[in-house]
Amino acid sequence: MAELAAPALARPGLDPRLLDLRRIAIVPALNEEANVARVIAELRAFDPGLEIVVVDDGSGDRTARVAADAGAHVLRLPFNLGIGGCVQTGYRYAFEHDFDLAVRVDGDGQHDPAELGRILAPVLDDEADIVVGSRFAGSEGYRSSRSRRVGIRLLSWVVSALVGQRVTDTTSGFQALNRHGIALFAADYPHDYPEVEATVMVVKHRLRLREVPVTMRERLAGRSSITAVRSIYYMVKVLLAIFVGIFRRNAVPLEEKR
Amino acid sequence: MTPLRVSIVSAIASILLLLVIFELIRSRRLRERYAILWLLTGLVILALSLWRGGLNTIAGWVGIETYPPAVLFAVGSLFILAVLLHYSTVISKLSDQNTILAQRLAILESELREERATAQPQGR
Numbered sequence: 468m469a470e471l472a473a474p475a476l477a478r479p480g481l482d483p484r485l486l487d488l489r490r491i492a493i494v495p496a497l498n499e500e501a502n503v504a505r506v507i508a509e510l511r512a513f514d515p516g517l518e519i520v521v522v523d524d525g526s527g528d529r530t531a532r533v534a535a536d537a538g539a540h541v542l543r544l545p546f547n548l549g550i551g552g553c554v555q556t557g558y559r560y561a562f563e564h565d566f567d568l569a570v571r572v573d574g575d576g577q578h579d580p581a582e583l584g585r586i587l588a589p590v591l592d593d594e595a596d597i598v599v600g601s602r603f604a605g606s607e608g609y610r611s612s613r614s615r616r617v618g619i620r621l622l623s624w625v626v627s628a629l630v631g632q633r634v635t636d637t638t639s640g641f642q643a644l645n646r647h648g649i650a651l652f653a654a655d656y657p658h659d660y661p662e663v664e665a666t667v668m669v670v671k672h673r674l675r676l677r678e679v680p681v682t683m684r685e686r687l688a689g690r691s692s693i694t695a696v697r698s699i700y701y702m703v704k705v706l707l708a709i710f711v712g713i714f715r716r717n718a719v720p721l722e723e724k725r
Numbered sequence: 726m727t728p729l730r731v732s733i734v735s736a737i738a739s740i741l742l743l744l745v746i747f748e749l750i751r752s753r754r755l756r757e758r759y760a761i762l763w764l765l766t767g768l769v770i771l772a773l774s775l776w777r778g779g780l781n782t783i784a785g786w787v788g789i790e791t792y793p794p795a796v797l798f799a800v801g802s803l804f805i806l807a808v809l810l811h812y813s814t815v816i817s818k819l820s821d822q823n824t825i826l827a828q829r830l831a832i833l834e835s836e837l838r839e840e841r842a843t844a845q846p847q848g849r
Contacts, residue, residue: 545825659758700761707764708757711750 481514482584484591488567492517493557495550495640496574497524500533506572507537509580520560521574524553530574551661554640555652562653570643578641582681586643595677597648597669599634600641604680614695618702622663625709630670634678637663641681647674663705667712727777727793735797736774743767762811766804773797 492510496503503521510519521534525547535541542556554571561569568590572578582600589595603623622637640662644652651672657664669676746763749755755763773780773796784793 545829546822658756703761704757707750707761711747711757714747714751715753 478513478515482587482591485514485568485587486516489565490514490517490568490570491557491561491564491566492519492580493554493561493569493571494519494521494534494539494574495524495553495557495571496521496526496530496534497547497550497553498526498528498530499574499576500526500528500530502576503530503534503539503574504537506574506576506578506580507534507539510572511538513580513583517570518566520557522553522556524548524550549659550640551656551658554661555656558644558649558652558656561649566649567646568643569649571640573640577683577685579682579684582641583643585679585681586641589677589679590643590645593645594675596645596674598643598677598679599636599639599666600681600683601636601639601678602681602683603635604678615698618698621702622705625706626663626666629667629709629713630676632670632676634666634676636678637666639683641683657708660701660705664708664712667709671712727780731794731797732774732777732780735794736771739767739771739774743771759811759815762804762808766801766808769804770797770801773800 494503494506494510499506507519507521510517519539521531521539521541523531523534523541523543525544531541531543542560544553544556548556557571558569568587570583570586572580572583578600586598586600589598603619619636619638623635626634626637638660648669651669651674652665655668657668666676743764746755746760746767750757750760773783780796781793784790784796787796787799789795
C-alpha cells in the first residue's frame with residue numbers, strides 16, 4: 468500500500484516542501500537484476516518518504532524479485548510492452564493513487580537519484596509541470612557514438628522548432644512531473660520510444676516544460692536495449708509520429724473526464 | 726514505354742493510399758509502427774509512377790520487354806506480401822500475449838475468490 472510521507476523520515480538537506488506532498492518514483496526496468504536494487508537504495512537515500520514503484524517490463528531475470536526484496540512496490544507486466552507502455556503503467560498507478568508528484572528514474576542506474584533535487588526544484592517552485600534532466604543543457608560532455616550524436620542533434624532541432632523553445636535532450640527519461648503532468652501521461656503516452664513524442668505532446672497541451680542540466684552515468688551493468696538497426700527504425704518512426712502529431716487534436720486528460 | 730495514362734492513374738492511386746494512411750494515423754486508428762510498411766508501399770509505387778524512365782529501366786533489368794507497367798504490379802504485390810507476412814507475425818505475438826493474459830486472469834480470479842471466502846466470515 469502507498470504510505471503517506473512521514474515527516475520523521477525526512478533526510479536533512481531534503482527540500483521541506485516535499486514532505487507535504489505524496490510523491491512517487493517510477494522505475495521502469497527490463498532485465499536489470501544487477502542494477503535495480505542499487506537504484507532503489509539510492510532513491511531511498513535521497514528521500515526516505517518516497518514511494519518507489521518498479522515496473523518490470525516482462526523481464527526474464529530476477530528483476531521483480533530483487534526489487535521487491537529491496538522494498539519497492541513492484542508492478543510486473545505479464546509480457547514486454549516496450550518502454551512506453553511500461554512507463555505509462557507507472558503514471559497510471561501514480562494517477563489512480565492520487566500522487567502529487569512523480570519522478571521517473573530508469574532501472575539501469577544511468578540516472579543518479581542524487582541529482583533529483585535539481586530536477587524537482589522547478590516543479591516545487593511551480594515554474595514547470597514537467598522537468599527533464601538533460602545531458603546536453605550544461606557544459607559537461609556526454610560520451611556517445613557519432614551516429615547517435617547526429618540523431619540526437621537532429622531530433623533536438625526538430626523538436627525545438629516545433630515546440631518553440633530550446634530542447635537539448637529529447638530522449639532523456641530522467642523526469643519530474645506534477646499532478647498535471649501525471650494526468651496527461653496517464654491518459655496518453657506514446658509507444659516504443661516515447662520521450663521525443665512526449666516532449667512535443669507536453670507543450671501542445673500547454674504544460675510548462677523545463678530542462679535542467681544533469682550528468683548521467685554509464686549503465687552500471689548489462690546491456691542497453693537499443694541497437695543500430697533499431698535506431699534507424701526509431702528515427703523514422705519518431706519523425707513520422709511527430710509529423711502526424713502536428714495535425715492531431717489534443718487528447719483529453721483523464722482528470723477532466725471524471 | 727509505359728502509357729502516360731497508366732502512370733497518371735497509378736500516381737493518383739498511390740497518393741490516395743498515402744492520404745488514407747495519414748488520416749488513419751492522425752485519428753489514432755493506425756499506429757505508426759504498423760503504418761511504416763504501408764507508407765513505404767505508397768511511396769515506392771508513387772516514385773515508380775512519376776519516374777517513368779526508371780520504371781522502363783527496371784523492366785529491362787528483370788526481363789519485361791512487352792509491358793513495363795507490369796513492374797508496378799510486381800512491386801505492389803511484393804509489398805502486399807511483406808505487409809501480410811508482417812501482420813502474421815503480429816497476430817502470432819498477439820495470440821501468445823492473449824493466452825498469457827487469460828492465464829494470469831484465471832489465477833488472479835481464483836486467488837481473489839479464495840481471499841474473499843476467508844475474509845467474509847470474520848468481516849460479518
